[in-house]
Amino acid sequence: MEKKFIYADYAAASPVSDEVLKAMLPYFSESFGNPSGVHSASREAAKAVAQARRKIAAAIGADYSEIYFTSGGTEADNWALSAAKGKKIVTTNVEHKAVLNCCKALEKSGAEVTYLPVDGSGFVTAKQVDAAIDSSVGLVSVMYANNEIGTVMPVEEIAEVCRKKGVLFHTDAVQAIGNLPVNVNGIDMLSCSGHKIGAPKGIGFLYARKGTPLESLIYGGNQEFGLRAGTENVPAIVGLGEAVKLACEGVHDNAEYVTRLRNKLIDGLLEIPDARLNGSRENRLCGNVNISFADVESEAVLLMLDAAGICASGGSACTTGDNEPSHVLTAIGVPAKYISGTIRFTLSSRNTEDEVDYIIKKTAEIVERLRRIRKA
Ligand SMILES: Cc1ncc(COP(=O)(O)O)c(C=O)c1O
Incomplete structure (x- = not known):
């Protein structure tokens, strides 16, 4: 072109890549079933959703049951923060607005949030995070890489601090996937958005380690392991699966x-x-x-x-x-x-x-x- x-x-x-578009196309009109049904058209769609979930899990070192499809990075970030369950959140003052404005909203309903300052290049250290964690903290959220200035945060070290202190660690990896090798080892929750990596807009996922106390995000049917109701966007999910695989491979x-x-x-x-x-x-x-x-x-x-x-x-x-x-x-x-x-x-x-x-x-x-x- x-x-x-x-x-x-x-x-x-x-842009949606050629491979991703090719993978998605059959799911608009040929294989259009609702994944929740029992007949063969439904089973075909459900199989495609399961395959996409499997591809993503394999690409980032997660288990199939730990991948939840969302409408994008913003939703994944908001959802992840709900796992603090009212306990204090520690984050940084350079997070994307999807995290910062969600924290502001949680503060209005009584939650406490600590916004750690960064240095002149945009880094926060694991030591700063360590010093900010006390018994009132339930969750730490530090982005993998900054969307404005590209700073890559020391997420592995921060994850280790959180693990030792027994608090949940979430990272917004929207800008990292495809640009950096990403593995969820040591990370409790991770957000991804499709449109940054060659999948369509309006699709993403949240990785949440087994046992993470995620709240139900939308009430209704039993989709996304009963935690996010609503008929799946099958073509976009298929596209995301292919895009994450290609992004991580390349x-x-x-x-x-x-x-x-x-x-x-x-x-x-x-x-x-x-x-x-x-x-x-x-x-x-x-x-x-x-x-x-x-x-x-x-x-x-x-x-x-x-x-x-x-x-x-x-x-x-x-x-x-x-x-x-x-x-x-x-x-x-x-x-x-x-x-x-x-x-x-x-x-x-x-x-x-x-x-x-x-x-x-x-x-x-x-x-x-x-x-x-x-x-x-
Ligand atoms: C770091 C980061 N987090 C979250 C988002 C929001 O993702 P989405 O547009 O898929 O909601 C973006 C989008 O620019 C981003 O760069």
Whole structure:
């Protein structure tokens, strides 16, 4: 398919891959049965759902019975936090709004939440988590990798601390799957979203270790082991199963290539005067470039990039429209004059070196032009 534009916003959404679409197609019209029935059409659909669940479980080192399909990452995050059962939650101040705003809602109904601060690159340490856990804490939620600045958190160490202290550990792995090797060893709950990894929007899953006290999310039929009622979105579930399998299988090959593109983009953009990279240079997601330019407004840069055929974002897509400075950039202490000129490019293996060259050239021209206009 010929490209309509240079897409550099893969952390916001990714296209459904050919393999995933092919796997899904029969389940729209050929194999359309309701998985809950007893006849052969139903059994066919139920088998496809079971197969997708099995594929996901195998890809992340879980058991079949520990995978719950959801409408996406937001729902998985909200659901996971319900397992705190009213006990105190420990999280960080750079989580996605799916966690932060859920915590805010839980606080309104009386729950206590500790928001751990991060360092200048966006990291929280296992030691900080350890120090925050006392007998009132029921659950810790720390994201695997940050959606804005790509920081990869020390989740294995944090999981170990939680295990030793006997509290549940949830991680939002929405940006990690496909970019990093992900295994649920030591993790009690993990969230994933389909549209970041080549599956459709509106599908995701929550992994919850056997015995996790998950509340029923939606009441009704007996779907998702009786905890999330409603007829399954069979084509999307089939797509998610294939996408997770492919994402986990391809993680090493993709990461090497995408890291090379990312480093080239970072180096090129840092040649622009008064630019700063946000987050860690080394320990960041392979495709993430979050960069700020002083004395420009990101909205203007984004519109001009769009006019030049480049799709990027100003922070996280979900925060657009908030009019608030990014909570992540604020948390890592990015000075105000840089925050408002922040652009996030997120690359994938679909990008090319030529595209990166073009992005660097156009961004440099746009930033220079906007600064000239501002001075005039
Ligand atoms: C880290 C993170 N968590 C959760 C979500 C929400 O996922 P969904 O859009 O599937 O609800 C996103 C989406 O951008 C994300 O980046």
